[in-house]
Amino acid sequence: GDSVTQMEGPVTLSEEAFLTINCTYTATGYPSLFWYVQYPGEGLQLLLKATKADDKGSNKGFEATYRKETTSFHLEKGSVQVSDSAVYFCALSDQNFNKFYFGSGTKLNVKP
Amino acid sequence: DAEITQSPRHKITETGRQVTLACHQTWNHNNMFWYRQDLGHGLRLIHYSYGVQDTNKGEVSDGYSVSRSNTEDLPLTLESAASSQTSVYFCASSESGPFGYEQYFGPGTRLTVT
Numbered sequence: 421g422d423s424v425t426q427m428e429g430p431v432t433l434s435e436e437a438f439l440t441i442n443c444t445y446t447a448t449g450y451p452s453l454f455w456y457v458q459y460p461g462e463g464l465q466l467l468l469k470a471t472k473a474d475d476k477g478s479n480k481g482f483e484a485t486y487r488k489e490t491t492s493f494h495l496e497k498g499s500v501q502v503s504d505s506a507v508y509f510c511a512l513s514d515q516n517f518n519k520f521y522f523g524s525g526t527k528l529n530v531k532p
Numbered sequence: 533d534a535e536i537t538q539s540p541r542h543k544i545t546e547t548g549r550q551v552t553l554a555c556h557q558t559w560n561h562n563n564m565f566w567y568r569q570d571l572g573h574g575l576r577l578i579h580y581s582y583g584v585q586d587t588n589k590g591e592v593s594d595g596y597s598v599s600r601s602n603t604e605d606l607p608l609t610l611e612s613a614a615s616s617q618t619s620v621y622f623c624a625s626s627e628s629g630p631f632g633y634e635q636y637f638g639p640g641t642r643l644t645v646t
Contacts (some may be wrong), residue, residue: 452632
């Protein structure tokens with residue numbers, strides 16, 4: 421079945437460091453891919469998405485490219501801020517049933 | 533602005549009691565979902581609905597039920613609460629169709645079963 425695997429956390433970085441959070445997926449067909457962010461005590465918010473191979477999603481300085489050949493959707497940001505501290509979830513949506521499959525989440529801590 | 537709300541935000545109940553968590557969305561979305569979030573497990577799907585009168589079981593549906601009588605609401609009922617159901621519960625909704633629609637999440641309900 422469909423599934424998402426993302427790197428274990430927590431990830432601790434200093435402000436202005438480069439961020440990569442790895443995400444790989446297993447899916448039949450042509451899924452859409454998403455990154456969500458969850459701040460403490462809140463629900464999940466969409467960060468970015470890509471709906472077909474080679475698409476790049478971007479938002480607030482974060483980017484991720486849909487790589488079908490490596491079944492990956494790694495999240496990157498060139499310079500993190502303290503305000504980026506949160507839990508990040510990678511997810512895929514199957515095209516037929518709109519069900520989402522979430523990774524286990526990666527907690528990011530950014531230190532000043 | 534359209535939104536998705538959950539109530540209550542916090543609930544403490546005793547083992548064996550029936551509990552209902554409310555979810556209301558004003559997006560007019562056909563699809564609605566219930567998840568639970570636990571440390572080490574990420575988000576796990578409990579039940580979902582593709583429209584009025586439609587409900588489906590997710591991966592962790594035992595002990596939970598839902599009903600969909602209108603487009604806006606999908607209440608989640610714990611028939612007889614157990615300590616293992618202590619968790620944070622999130623409701624989500626989305627449009628339907630093969631176009632990569634995102635899910636919109638509510639703020640969550642923190643449920644403690646004592």
